[in-house]
Amino acid sequence: MGGKTILLLIAGVLGAYYVYTPLPDNIEEPWRLVWIGIPVKMITNLALLVEFLGIDHFVNTAMFFMSFQEVPPTSDENVTVMETTFNDVPVRVYVPTRKSEILRRGLFYVHGGGWCMGDAALFNYDFLSRRTADRLDAVVVSTNYRLAPKYHFPNQFEDVYNALRWLLRQEILEKYGIDPKRIGISGDSAGGNLAAAVTQQLIDDPDIKIKLKLQSLIYPALQTLDMDLPSYRENRDSLVLSKPLMVRLWSEYFTTDRSLEKTMFFNQHVPMESSHLLKFVNWSSLLTEKFKKGHSYYSPNHGSSELAKKYPGFLDVRAAPLLADDNKLRDLPLTYIITCQYDILRDDGLMYVTRLRNAGVQVTHNHIEDGFHGALSYNGLKIGYRIENQYMNWLSKNL
Ligand SMILES: *[C@@H]1O[C@H](CO)[C@@H](O)[C@H](O)[C@H]1NC(C)=O
Numbered sequence: 001m002g003g004k005t006i007l008l009l010i011a012g013v014l015g016a017y018y019v020y021t022p023l024p025d026n027i028e029e030p031w032r033l034v035w036i037g038i039p040v041k042m043i044t045n046l047a048l049l050v051e052f053l054g055i056d057h058f059v060n061t062a063m064f065f066m067s068f069q070e071v072p073p074t075s076d077e078n079v080t081v082m083e084t085t086f087n088d089v090p091v092r093v094y095v096p097t098r099k100s101e102i103l104r105r106g107l108f109y110v111h112g113g114g115w116c117m118g119d120a121a122l123f124n125y126d127f128l129s130r131r132t133a134d135r136l137d138a139v140v141v142s143t144n145y146r147l148a149p150k151y152h153f154p155n156q157f158e159d160v161y162n163a164l165r166w167l168l169r170q171e172i173l174e175k176y177g178i179d180p181k182r183i184g185i186s187g188d189s190a191g192g193n194l195a196a197a198v199t200q201q202l203i204d205d206p207d208i209k210i211k212l213k214l215q216s217l218i219y220p221a222l223q224t225l226d227m228d229l230p231s232y233r234e235n236r237d238s239l240v241l242s243k244p245l246m247v248r249l250w251s252e253y254f255t256t257d258r259s260l261e262k263t264m265f266f267n268q269h270v271p272m273e274s275s276h277l278l279k280f281v282n283w284s285s286l287l288t289e290k291f292k293k294g295h296s297y298y299s300p301n302h303g304s305s306e307l308a309k310k311y312p313g314f315l316d317v318r319a320a321p322l323l324a325d326d327n328k329l330r331d332l333p334l335t336y337i338i339t340c341q342y343d344i345l346r347d348d349g350l351m352y353v354t355r356l357r358n359a360g361v362q363v364t365h366n367h368i369e370d371g372f373h374g375a376l377s378y379n380g381l382k383i384g385y386r387i388e389n390q391y392m393n394w395l396s397k398n399l
């Protein structure tokens with residue numbers, strides 16, 4: 001074989017590898033999704049290669065490529081956009097330009113990215129906040145927070161909480177013309193995790209008298225104890241968020257030491273003395289038959305106490321909101337949860353829906369049958385617009 005033939009062969013195999021993406025039958029616009037998937041796969045593989053060669057942490061490579069999607073805080077004819085800090089945490093604030101006779105609604109938004117990546121300045125997040133401000137005639141505060149691997153839990157949580165606390169003060173609400181009775185919080189993925197966690201924390205905060213009217217969680221991550229849920233099994237190799245990537249992101253939230261990741265992957269990280277927590281994430285009792293679908297329940301194996309002593313974060317309710325007991329959940333505000341069928345985090349959201357309803361919290365659950373993780377952020381795809389519309393309609397009626 002000549003050099004050219006070999007090159008063609010390699011190009012063919014690589015091409016097939018990058019285009020080959022097994023998708024469920026009911027996915028809309030499959031070819032567009034495959035097309036979007038190609039650069040995602042390439043960047044992921046490149047980032048892993050760079051890390052394997054010992055050059056840089058995979059997150060740094062991924063962040064480098066993502067940074068090209070950041071946009072400056074540009075005002076348009078309908079929304080004034082500014083950057084400032086709330087309690088030293090950088091935020092972007094979106095204020096509708098038109099005059100308002102009454103106080104406006106307020107929405108505090110937390111972006112996703114696995115506690116390692118993402119930024120309020122990314123085009124998709126900027127666009128979403130801008131449209132939310134315009135459509136709901138609301139003031140949107142889109143917060144940033146420090147990220148792993150440089151910063152670990154609880155820094156992410158604390159940054160988001162500090163920024164939220166700064167907002168929920170009379171003088172700040174007056175400054176932006178926000179109605180203290182109509183403030184909500186939203187977040188997607190890791191942002192949904194942080195939104196759920198700070199909403200719980202706020203309930204008992206004696207310093208903050210102004211409380212949230214609602215929380216809206218978009219395919220949130222809510223627990224670290226069981227990495228063998230039906231949704232983890234069914235979406236193990238998902239293009240957008242696979243099990244190896246999800247476990248890696250979870251463990252990076254707590255430490256860069258990869259021994260935690262290994263035990264998490266095999267579901268051997270929960271120590272014996274914490275086994276009482278497993279009931280809070282027991283999918284066998286918390287999922288409906290539709291989602292249990294013939295899967296067998298195996299209780300996670302007991303892990304070493306050493307690891308849990310070193311990185312107690314994964315057993316902390318501020319990282320895993322599903323670990324809150326019913327007494328705590330009972331006081332949560334009106335809740336909206338989006339889950340997607342083809343999403344490794346689907347069952348986290350489903351279990352939270354069950355637990356909140358059991359505790360008497362009013363929950364609107366929107367399950368997207370043809371949805372996948374991150375679908376809201378794919379603005380070019382019909383599904384992104386569809387989810388956004390449903391989300392905004394709910395906010396518009398309830399905030
Ligand atoms: C501003 O609002 C008007 C009226 O709703 C709309 O037609 C226009 O497209 C909006 N501009 C931007 C930049 O979104």
Ligand SMILES: *[C@@H]1O[C@H](CO)[C@@H](O)[C@H](O)[C@H]1NC(C)=O
Pocket residue numbers: 278279282284285297299
């Ligand atoms: C989980 O729930 C199932 C069925 O409800 C039960 O048999 C099992 O003992 C539970 N396991 C744990 C660890 O709570």
